[in-house]
Amino acid sequence: MTEHENGVTEHETPLVEAPADTVAGEVVLRLTDVVKTFPGVRALDGVQLEVRAGEVHCLLGQNGAGKSTLIKVLAGVHRPDSGTVQWLGNPVAFANPQAAMRAGIATIYQELDLVNDLSVAENAFLGHEPRRFGFVRRGHMAGRTRQILGRLGHAEIPPGRMVRSLPAAGKQVVSMARALSHEARLIIMDEPSAVLAHDEVGNLFRIIRELTAQGIAVIYISHRLEEIREIGDRVTVLKDGRTTAANLPARDTPTRDLVSRMTGRTIEYVFPDRPADTADGDELLQVDGLTRAGEFADVSLAVRAGEIVGIAGLVGSGRSELLETIYGARRAEAGSVRMAGRALRPGSVGAAVRAGMGMAPEERKSQALLLGEPIYRNVTLATFSRYARFGFTDVGRERAEADRVAESLEMRPRDVRRAVRTLSGGNQQKVVVGRWLLGDTKLLLLDEPTRGVDVGARAELYQVIRQLAAQGVGVLLVSSEVPEVLGLADRVLVMREGRVVRTAAAGELDENTVLDLVMAGSLMEGAPA
Amino acid sequence: MSESPPTTTQLPAQSPPVDPAETTEAAEHGAPAASGARLSWWHGDGGEGAKRNLALIGVLLALFAIGAATRSDLYANPDWVWANMLSILKLASVVGVVTVGMTFVIIGGGIDLSVGAIVALAGVWCTTVATQSFGAGGMIFTAIIVGVAVGLVNGVLIAYGRLVPFIATLAMLVAARGLAAEISQKQTQISENSVINGIASNSLLGIPLLVYILAAVVAGGWVLLNRTTFGRRTVAVGGNPEAARLAGIDVKRHTLLLYALSGLCCGIAAIMLTAQATSAQAAMANLYELDAIAAVIIGGTLLSGGRGTIVGSLLGVIIFATITNLFAINGLSTEAQNMVKGGIIVAAVLIQQVQFGTLSQFFRRNRLTTS
Numbered sequence: 001m002t003e004h005e006n007g008v009t010e011h012e013t014p015l016v017e018a019p020a021d022t023v024a025g026e027v028v029l030r031l032t033d034v035v036k037t038f039p040g041v042r043a044l045d046g047v048q049l050e051v052r053a054g055e056v057h058c059l060l061g062q063n064g065a066g067k068s069t070l071i072k073v074l075a076g077v078h079r080p081d082s083g084t085v086q087w088l089g090n091p092v093a094f095a096n097p098q099a100a101m102r103a104g105i106a107t108i109y110q111e112l113d114l115v116n117d118l119s120v121a122e123n124a125f126l127g128h129e130p131r132r133f134g135f136v137r138r139g140h141m142a143g144r145t146r147q148i149l150g151r152l153g154h155a156e157i158p159p160g161r162m163v164r165s166l167p168a169a170g171k172q173v174v175s176m177a178r179a180l181s182h183e184a185r186l187i188i189m190d191e192p193s194a195v196l197a198h199d200e201v202g203n204l205f206r207i208i209r210e211l212t213a214q215g216i217a218v219i220y221i222s223h224r225l226e227e228i229r230e231i232g233d234r235v236t237v238l239k240d241g242r243t244t245a246a247n248l249p250a251r252d253t254p255t256r257d258l259v260s261r262m263t264g265r266t267i268e269y270v271f272p273d274r275p276a277d278t279a280d281g282d283e284l285l286q287v288d289g290l291t292r293a294g295e296f297a298d299v300s301l302a303v304r305a306g307e308i309v310g311i312a313g314l315v316g317s318g319r320s321e322l323l324e325t326i327y328g329a330r331r332a333e334a335g336s337v338r339m340a341g342r343a344l345r346p347g348s349v350g351a352a353v354r355a356g357m358g359m360a361p362e363e364r365k366s367q368a369l370l371l372g373e374p375i376y377r378n379v380t381l382a383t384f385s386r387y388a389r390f391g392f393t394d395v396g397r398e399r400a401e402a403d404r405v406a407e408s409l410e411m412r413p414r415d416v417r418r419a420v421r422t423l424s425g426g427n428q429q430k431v432v433v434g435r436w437l438l439g440d441t442k443l444l445l446l447d448e449p450t451r452g453v454d455v456g457a458r459a460e461l462y463q464v465i466r467q468l469a470a471q472g473v474g475v476l477l478v479s480s481e482v483p484e485v486l487g488l489a490d491r492v493l494v495m496r497e498g499r500v501v502r503t504a505a506a507g508e509l510d511e512n513t514v515l516d517l518v519m520a521g522s523l524m525e526g527a528p529a
Numbered sequence: 530m531s532e533s534p535p536t537t538t539q540l541p542a543q544s545p546p547v548d549p550a551e552t553t554e555a556a557e558h559g560a561p562a563a564s565g566a567r568l569s570w571w572h573g574d575g576g577e578g579a580k581r582n583l584a585l586i587g588v589l590l591a592l593f594a595i596g597a598a599t600r601s602d603l604y605a606n607p608d609w610v611w612a613n614m615l616s617i618l619k620l621a622s623v624v625g626v627v628t629v630g631m632t633f634v635i636i637g638g639g640i641d642l643s644v645g646a647i648v649a650l651a652g653v654w655c656t657t658v659a660t661q662s663f664g665a666g667g668m669i670f671t672a673i674i675v676g677v678a679v680g681l682v683n684g685v686l687i688a689y690g691r692l693v694p695f696i697a698t699l700a701m702l703v704a705a706r707g708l709a710a711e712i713s714q715k716q717t718q719i720s721e722n723s724v725i726n727g728i729a730s731n732s733l734l735g736i737p738l739l740v741y742i743l744a745a746v747v748a749g750g751w752v753l754l755n756r757t758t759f760g761r762r763t764v765a766v767g768g769n770p771e772a773a774r775l776a777g778i779d780v781k782r783h784t785l786l787l788y789a790l791s792g793l794c795c796g797i798a799a800i801m802l803t804a805q806a807t808s809a810q811a812a813m814a815n816l817y818e819l820d821a822i823a824a825v826i827i828g829g830t831l832l833s834g835g836r837g838t839i840v841g842s843l844l845g846v847i848i849f850a851t852i853t854n855l856f857a858i859n860g861l862s863t864e865a866q867n868m869v870k871g872g873i874i875v876a877a878v879l880i881q882q883v884q885f886g887t888l889s890q891f892f893r894r895n896r897l898t899t900s
Contacts, residue, residue, distance in 0.1 A: 327775070350779055353776075353777030359775055366772075367772055367775055368776075371768075384758060391757045392756050393760075
């Protein structure tokens, strides 16, 4: 695939309705022409959705397509401006989330809303604890929780256990137990797999199958097409607040079709063409024997100017810790980091930045952004001092520079005075990466640059990364997605349990080889996500 | 669930009168394009708190109206009204200077409970017989050095010793007052210096010097916060310390400087308060920390850091001074006054939270992901 195909084939996509004889259950939920506007934004602009009992109905769409708003309409957080929501055959308008819950619609948000310091049972029955004379019937509650957990195939979780002590997957089970404690007939799951490690997803799917076998309908939202293929029955695609395709069969619809309805484009992963020669740049980063006990040991690597080096590895393989240590955010216990031949002071981000490093950390919101601040102040967070005169900031210059970055990255919205909070994930990531387009960054460290970023914005980010490399910037990239590492990097390091187990040119490796290396004899599968 | 439970307790009906999420979303998406000017209040730089501050000015006007209604005899005289306004500002000046430093510390994600104690220590130290022998310059120099030094100690403990700001400055509160009592031998030290004392008693163009000092400190603070890299770092460090650190900002050094700045303001305030009383003692500036923190909160600065305005804090201080004045001119007790002040703090914060949807944000933090 070449970059020329990227983003130009705009479809005028008519609403496609496939005959849905495959699903037998009665229709529990039907949305017709639902519209929801916020000042200045038409978040939902005519949504059709039909969900049957016992099916897994997948909702696909890019960030900003209106999925979140749609969920909130169903969960009773928002009321639609127009259009009808039919629940169990009757038109409904939920006054608040409790009303939706009572009607049998439960929502499991991406960031689980559990109380960490309450027990599993208390969380499951939060707000509607079985009571007698005003006292909570703890034994009864524990019994019912045990029963529900049994239904979910997780009888091993003790109802009295504090939620804090559960891993992410366990917390998700508790969220589902809460849904069942409300006798939910429809459970909405917003990217449930995002918080799970690879092997836990299978367990999630098993639970979903148990639920649907009991006639419960599930609305499943995910960015990962392969998951939708595996668990989904039917797919509804949203784009710009509108349903562009309804009730497509989840297994048989070609990927190309799904992606094109979602993006107006016809390609899934778009990697820009690989330039022919990359091996002749000057040595930029030299890492020797870097070690931090319990995280990684004796890692050596080098990045040349203009080269993209990818690190493949599971969560817990030490890859993020390695990146942060190179950047000085963690102090190495042994080993050295050199930039252009000069050793960097260990444990000093300032020294790394001055030497020309920049990093886009793994957790955008908690590690990289000032959410309430405008875009331009986030873009210039690492450089505002350089534009300042005698300690006085030059806001005009900052905005101009940020404008330039927004322009080159095709950031939306383009107005750099908007708060970063209002941007979609992909655009927030552009802000973080864009920060290092300013100043004279020589080496960019990218930790999961496309996590939570939709397909369209992904392609754009890949493009940006390649362009930077073409301009002589070295890139060190960490990603859980093997195709991403292989497609983008010139050279690949595979990490397992804190050690580099293989270094090779990207062309010499394929996805299966890398996966085998990453997983081989791995004890990390039980590692907390 | 196959079997129906014996007792099913319904959820308590807790539907909020207005859907809070809507207000929040509306705020986040910005005002409609029609009102372009208002847009800048949401998205503009520096204008963030403009609307909040207008509300505070509204409160001040209301207090003025109450004064005019309860003592219409006094308010009928414009000269008295002018003089009374100046006395309110004079009353606000010392705490006002402390509050500017406190605003920086709180926007930077910290808190400084030791400000009252630092004022007392600096006041006592600059009025010892030895210090007074160096004249007014020596006294001012001493007060400021003491303030900055104590602030630096706070800052080192918090930034490099990793103490929680609350604990470090609470310890300093106790220790600094102890040292002040030790130095003064628990005596009141009279300031014999007419230049120092003149700071409180003299006026320029009919306006007390103390008010000029307040104005200068507030103006300086405003410029520092809104126009300099120091201010930008303060917002970054308070808003998201990890992001600031990973962007190459030296968070520890900046934290240290914030407490030093607070100490500097305390040193200035010590001179002003010493001049007002023409003396200093270990118990002076009692509970200033609470007045300052309350004013900062009323002024709309987030206690968790990352957002706040100097003007809001100033208005907070003036509102408190106006209430004190209101009670004084009506001959009411300080006890009643303190109760009202407590109520005002709660009311001010509640109003702001309802107005800006932060209350709903607090409850829905986990659910609000803008698509």
